[in-house]
Structure formats: C-alpha cells, structure tokens
Amino acid sequence: GQNIDQPTEMTATEGAIVQINCTYQTSGFNGLFWYQQHAGEAPTFLSYNVLDGLEEKGRFSSFLSRSKGYSYLLLKELQMKDSASYLCAFSGGYNKLIFGAGTRLAVHP
Amino acid sequence: SAVISQKPSRDICQRGTSLTIQCQVDSQVTMMFWYRQQPGQSLTLIATANQGSEATYESGFVIDKFPISRPNLTFSTLTVSNMSPEDSSIYLCSVVRQSTDTQYFGPGTRLTVL
Numbered sequence: 001g002q003n004i005d006q007p008t009e010m011t012a013t014e015g016a017i018v019q020i021n022c023t024y025q026t027s028g029f030n031g032l033f034w035y036q037q038h039a040g041e042a043p044t045f046l047s048y049n050v051l052d053g054l055e056e057k058g059r060f061s062s063f064l065s066r067s068k069g070y071s072y073l074l075l076k077e078l079q080m081k082d083s084a085s086y087l088c089a090f091s092g093g094y095n096k097l098i099f100g101a102g103t104r105l106a107v108h109p
Numbered sequence: 110s111a112v113i114s115q116k117p118s119r120d121i122c123q124r125g126t127s128l129t130i131q132c133q134v135d136s137q138v139t140m141m142f143w144y145r146q147q148p149g150q151s152l153t154l155i156a157t158a159n160q161g162s163e164a165t166y167e168s169g170f171v172i173d174k175f176p177i178s179r180p181n182l183t184f185s186t187l188t189v190s191n192m193s194p195e196d197s198s199i200y201l202c203s204v205v206r207q208s209t210d211t212q213y214f215g216p217g218t219r220l221t222v223l
Contacts, residue, residue, distance in 0.1 A: 030210065031210055033211075033212065035214075041216075041217075042214045042215060042216050042217045043152070043201075044214075045211060045212070045213055045214075048210065048211055050210070087151060087152070089152075091210065091212075094140075094157065095140045095142075095205045095210060095212060096142070096154055096157065096167075097142075097152070097154065097203075097212060098154075099152045099153070101150070101151045102151045
C-alpha cells in the first residue's frame, strides 16, 4: 500500500535550524514534494526531489533517499513567519500527490 | 509558477443544495486536479480533471457527488452535489504545467454547509 508519515508538531527558536522528517512507502515513486501552508491559506510549493541527495534553495533545503523512503526539509535561520504547516507529499504516478498529515511548526522568539 | 484563481473564495450553503467551484489558470497546463482539505487535516485527492472527457476519480469519490468538467486546457469546475455538513471543507484545484512535474495550488474555496 501507500503510506507517508511526518511528525505532527515541532517547535523551534527564532534564528535556529529545524529538520522536519518524512518517511514514505509506495510501490510507484515519481518524486517527493514539500509545501508550506499558513493557516487559512493554500499550500505553497517549496521543493521537489526526484533524485537522491540534497537540494538547496536559500534558507530551505530538502533531502531525499529513495532506497530508505526518507526525506527531510531543513529550515535555517528561522524567522517568525516560518511558523506554518509543512506538508510532505509523494507523486505515485500521473502527477497524483499523496500527502502526509503535515507538521505544524511553531517558531518562538 | 502558474497564476490560478478560484471562484468563489468561500461560501455558506444549505444542506441538500449544490455548489459549483470554478478554477481558471493563466496558461495552458497538462494536468488539473481537485483536492479536499477537511478541517485540521491534510489534502486528499478527489479526482484528475481530464480535458474533454470524464474525470478520473480516486477511491471514495464518485461522479454523482462530485461532477467535474474541463472543457479546455485552462478551466475546470467541481460541483459538490446534495451537500451535507460533512462536505464542509476547503476545496483546492491544482495544476501541472507542460514540461514540468511541479504542482501548484489555487487559493482554495472554503465551503461551509449548514
């Protein structure tokens, strides 16, 4: 079957680094997405990994290991505006996305 | 990215009625999808909107309840039929542009059924 897991909640301090993990199981895999969603808003695209390794985009980086069914999103130099839900999703084929439950990140001063 | 608009942005409806949600994108896209996000939960795929043919529905979703149209490459509608309070959700359309695999979401339609 298909399954995707990520922690429900995390807290971190402004200026720090936080890593949000995501594990998945699927028979068909076409890539791993991370989205940011602020309360009451639509998800915003952050990153897409299709090959193993680390992709860096400014303060945000995303890592994928296909053999381990594992990804993480790394947020550096945290800011208060980074408080949001972070959604992990994999593409199982035909661009259809299967989402995890999301990780609510709270950034404190 | 793609500029995606949805109408209405929100609505409050009575039980037993139907609501049609529109999704418009600013340029041609290969794929369009409809998702539901129930309160406090993550996104669940309802269906793939296919241009000029019947939508492809995911398990648990049926055409009679969620009829979908996609008359061209930039426009799609989702109807939530015979609504009940359990249909209260945010409904989002998403698109995939040609030559990419990246999926972008519209702003969503917040539906409340009384």
